[in-house]
Amino acid sequence: xxxxxxxxxxxxxxxxxxxxxxxxxxxxxxxxxxxxxxxxxxxxxxxxxxxxxxxxxxxxxxxxxxxxxxxxxxxxxxxxxxxxxxxxxxxxxxxxxxxxxxxxxxxxxxxxxxxxxxxxxxxxxxxxxxxxxxxxxxxxxxxxxxxxxxxxxxxx
Amino acid sequence: xxxxxxxxxxxxxxxxxxxxxxxxxxxxxxxxxxxxxxxxxxxxxxxxxxxxxxxxxxxxxxxxxxxxxxxxxxxxxxxxxxxxxxxxxxxxxxxxxxxxxxxx
Numbered sequence: 001x002x003x004x005x006x007x008x009x010x011x012x013x014x015x016x017x018x019x020x021x022x023x024x025x026x027x028x029x030x031x032x033x034x035x036x037x038x039x040x041x042x043x044x045x046x047x048x049x050x051x052x053x054x055x056x057x058x059x060x061x062x063x064x065x066x067x068x069x070x071x072x073x074x075x076x077x078x079x080x081x082x083x084x085x086x087x088x089x090x091x092x093x094x095x096x097x098x099x100x101x102x103x104x105x106x107x108x109x110x111x112x113x114x115x116x117x118x119x120x121x122x123x124x125x126x127x128x129x130x131x132x133x134x135x136x137x138x139x140x141x142x143x144x145x146x147x148x149x150x151x152x153x154x155x156x
Numbered sequence: 157x158x159x160x161x162x163x164x165x166x167x168x169x170x171x172x173x174x175x176x177x178x179x180x181x182x183x184x185x186x187x188x189x190x191x192x193x194x195x196x197x198x199x200x201x202x203x204x205x206x207x208x209x210x211x212x213x214x215x216x217x218x219x220x221x222x223x224x225x226x227x228x229x230x231x232x233x234x235x236x237x238x239x240x241x242x243x244x245x246x247x248x249x250x251x252x253x254x255x256x257x258x259x260x
Contacts, residue, residue: 023190037202042219078223097221106218108230113211115171120227123184123221124190153223 004096008097018038018118041104043116050104056093056133056140063085068134076153089137098144099128123153126149161255165235172235172259176207176228176243180253184220202252204245208232209239230231235259 041053051057068082083093093116094107100123108118116134124130127149133142160179165172167234176200183199198220206214207229211234242256 037217042217073209080227084231100221100222102184102219102221104219105221109215111213111215112211113232113234115210115231115233117229117231118216119175119227121223125225 009020012046023070026089038104038107039093041107043102044104045102047098048067050096050102051077051094051131051142054104054107054133056094056142057134059140059142060105062141062143063132065132065141067130067143067145069130069145069147071146071150072150073124074150076126076149076151077122078121078153079130079147080121081119081130083132085116085132085136085141087116087134087136087141090134092135093118094133095122096131096133097122097128098131100125100129124149125152161243161245161253162253162256163241163243164234165233165257165259167235167237167259169232170189170236172208172239174230174232174234174241174257176206176226176255178228178245178255179228179255180224180247182220182222182224182226191220198248199246201245205244206227206230206232207242207244208235210242 013126038054041050044050044053066084066088073079092109095105096103097105105122110116129144129146131142131144162177165174169193181199183196185201189196194222202218204216205212213237214230237259239259240256245253
């Protein structure tokens, strides 16, 4: 019963943000809903706003999220980041770079069979915390790692 | 060329480690062209779906902060040799890209 209510609230929230996105002209009405791109989260200018738009407000720190990234990245345009969550029931993960102009980098939903692991390469404008937030069993967790950047990767 | 996708899947026990390399400019829309001093329009892959034998296993949403020529690595359990892993990606301009690989 409680679960059903949660699911309903969640989908209502998603539908709401799609309507906002269409209203703002960011989405053409035809292409919505396949996987509604979370423009609110991706355009947010602060990590707090981005995390909250992505559904990770109030995430608790966890040592069970391991972020593998270089201590020092010479080229901010290509920073390899590998994340593993060992929190049971991890269903999704999102990456943020605190000091990027728009901190949200990407989000990943794990379905049947996928392990809570992602490896990718991200852009960093300057030395910053890289933060990963995770959803598991209806709760949210996060971990951060600082990466020092020698040459920023936002100016291309 | 935008859209080319290279994929590799290696099996360890019943876990496939999949590596995908896509060629795409991943322009965030906030970068200025050094010559014209004008903003380079946004052009980035924003949705990625990976499937195992046609069933979705991973759905990703990306912004312009994923590096140019994106790399994506992920792991799928319960896989056997010969299973098909496919990746479909869309960019913000509506272009569609896809690739697939047989786990070997």
